[in-house]
Amino acid sequence: MKPTLKIIALVALVPACGAASLLVGSTPISPVQIAQQLAHPHVPGVLNDIVWQLRLPRVCIAAVVGASLALAGAMLQGMLRNPLVDPYLTGVSAAAAAAIAIAVIAGVAASATPAIGFVAGLAAALLVAALARRGGGIDPNRLILAGVSLSTLFAAVVTLVIIGAQSQGYASTILAWLAGSMAGRGWHDLAGIAPYAGVGGLLALASISPLNALRVGELRARAVGLDVARAQWLILGASSLLAASSVALAGLVGFIGLIVPHFSRRIVGSDARALLPACIAIGAALCMVADTVCRRIVAPAELPIGVLLAIIGVPVFLYLYLRPASGAARSSGL
Amino acid sequence: MIELDGIALRIGGRPLLSEVNAQVDNGEFIALLGPNGVGKTTLLRAICGLHPIDRGTILLDGAPSHDLSMLERARRVAFVTGDEVLLDALSVREVVSIGRFPYHRWWQWQESERDEDAIAAALEAVHMASFAQRLFSTLSAGERQRVWIALGLAQSTPILLLDEPTSHLDVRVAHEILALLRRLAANGKSVVCALHDLNEAAAYADRIALLGDGTLLALCEPTALLGGSLLERVYGIGMELVRLPGGRLRVFAG
Secondary structure (H helix, E strand, O other), rough: OOOHHHHHHHHHHHHHHHHHHHHHOOOOHHHHOOOOHHHHHOOOOHHHHHHHHHHHHHHHHHHHHHHHHHHHHHHHHHHOOOOOOOOOHHHHHHHHHHHHHHHOOOOHHHHHHHHHHHHHHHHHHHHHHHOEEEEOOOOOHHHHHHHHHHHHHHHHHHHHHHHHHHHHOHHHHHHHHHOOOOOOHHHHHHHHHHHHHHHHHHHHHHHHHHHHHHHHOHHHHHOOOOHHHHHHHHHHHHHHHHHHHHHHHHOOOOOOHHHHHHHHHHHHHOOOHHHHHHHEEEHHHHHHHHHHHHHHHOOOOOOOHHHHHHHHHHHHHHHHHHHHOOOOOOOOOH | OOOEEEEEEEOOOOOEEEEEEEEEEOEEEEEEEEOOOOHHHHOOOOOOOOOOEEEEEEEEEEHHHHOHHHHHHHOOOEEEEEEOOOOOEEEEHHHHHHHHHHOOOOOOOOOOOHHHHHHHHHHHHHHHHHOOOOEHHHHOOOHHHHHHHHHHHOOOOOEEEEEEOOOOOOOOHHHHHHHHHHHHHHHHOOEEEEOOOOHHHHOHHHHHHHEEEEEEEEEEEEHHHHHOOHHHHOOOOOOOEEEOOOEEEEEEOO
């Protein structure tokens, strides 16, 4: 199949998964009723509220979170030329977790935690980038070392805060956030974060050509005229914005940012012109489906999405990558 | 055309080369020789803007190199190096197509007809057209070297710099690559190629540039260099010169 057709097929997955997610919930609503409510957004009624105020914003948030993480993961893996890198490498998630944990025990309003997580995550990414600076650009090894070190430090802070919070009854709130969830999120949260994710997405567009040039190594990329230092800052800025946006919307959703780029590469190859759209589509579709399962599998309670993705996704990933390679798998280079 | 005027280079803070003055004309094939660590690779990198110069001026087709943007420089000079990197997922054509990077703005993602022609011509020139869809990782060392040269050719530059393109290659493949560089020079490119084999340099190059003692010691025709004692002094080993029946010269060390 031609790459363009593959991209079209993958992009078609997004509305299909979104529609399926809208159908699932504690109140049975038929596809016709869903369509009617979508066509008339301002008609008062319970069904309209369920569709427009509960399910649709959640589906949209899941799509943004999945697309952002997958996109950020693909960009960082491409820049560092390391398939083990995930979007949280730059300390975004650990710093956000520490800041939000502190905010929770300090009694900060729950509505303010996404913003706190976003700012802390972005600040950590800037700090890691500053530590990894070499000349005008970024040293990939220093970036990984600084990211891992600071993440460990922030994780220790979170552990300390949780130990302290147990006596105050806040531990479960912090743990729920750490496990990742879109429960209780709405249009307001999405509207607050979408501009930043949008800027990250636009910067990702500008990263396509640099990412492709970097596939032949930093030296050769410079030889064909790529300003590698500028490209590194561009890619790091875009991925940090996207990861911080995702953390602010849904807490720590692991797995997607690491694995979706791998799956996408298997399907469309490593050309960023195809890889980035494929990551957006697969990340969004996977996150929507996973969130839907989380909502229903132990209803009326909810399973944290990070837990579900790890339980189902890791065995699938290991099966795909540890079995003897087929011709197609070998040709994907993974 | 390349013009070097009073070039001085440092590496790791220590002086490496100084007072390098040279001119390479269009259509000329220069072999760059010198012992290990003398600065051949660094000089090539400096010419194409990948290593800072301490002093002096580099003119690329008449334009000061430091006045050119990275993209403008990449449209004038291509640098071919054999350093290995993992390229498991890339086809031969994908690798070569990256040579067209200097001709695209960041939003221009689609290949133009000119790009396709340049990529096809580059693959054809190195006799790799039938390998276009092969994975780079499945190629032999010689085939990979030809792909790297094709990447440089796809840049469509008037100047081509190569860093030891024949190292690790068998005699036949080395001959094919040097003959290709000879043809490229005959078609008007300025070709500068760092080599270790004195006889390869003598057989294919128009002139030999010899680096030693921290500077450019000679830039002359092969016969002028092979016949003198300069090579023995620079390499620190005795050399025997043999003239073959056809008139060609061969040098043997020791």
